[in-house]
Amino acid sequence: MLVNEVAKTLNIGPDTVRFYTRMKLLQPQKNQFNGYREYGDKDINRLKFVLAARQLGFSVDDIQQILADADKKRSPCPEVRRLLAKRLQETELRFREMQQLRKRMKQALAQWKQMPDMEPTGQMICHLIEEFTVPFATEEK
Numbered sequence: 001m002l003v004n005e006v007a008k009t010l011n012i013g014p015d016t017v018r019f020y021t022r023m024k025l026l027q028p029q030k031n032q033f034n035g036y037r038e039y040g041d042k043d044i045n046r047l048k049f050v051l052a053a054r055q056l057g058f059s060v061d062d063i064q065q066i067l068a069d070a071d072k073k074r075s076p077c078p079e080v081r082r083l084l085a086k087r088l089q090e091t092e093l094r095f096r097e098m099q100q101l102r103k104r105m106k107q108a109l110a111q112w113k114q115m116p117d118m119e120p121t122g123q124m125i126c127h128l129i130e131e132f133t134v135p136f137a138t139e140e141k
Contacts, residue, residue: 001039010047017047023060025050025067057087108132 007014020026021037026046028037039047046067053063062083069076112128124130 001044002036003039006039006044006047009044010051012051020047020050023064025060025063056084057091058083059087062087104134107134 001009003014003017006017010017017026017039021028026039026043028039028043030036031038049067050063053066058066066076066080066083069079108128111132115128115131118124118127120126
């Protein structure tokens, strides 16, 4: 199959197929007559795996490591569990940070509601941002 055929089969864009090929996650054969990359069943299965792993939050580096283990006939399952636990921990941290950002945004909008619009000066660009203060009691660490 050619790039466009793979993309259509998996309902993804051709650039996605090309990206994972550049990342060496797929290893299509080059047609000796026209130079086109031809993807086989193994590439399709690997790409399905890659797409599923990405949906679970695995990075490209993670997936390269998992595939390297599988290619060496070693079970990647222990590494998959370890990596997913790590990704979950990172996601939990980002989630807490986003909750804090959301809270600051709401506080800013509430503070700005009654503040007037002002023209920029040589000392000030937008007083709303420059005068915004976060009450310390509501900021979580």
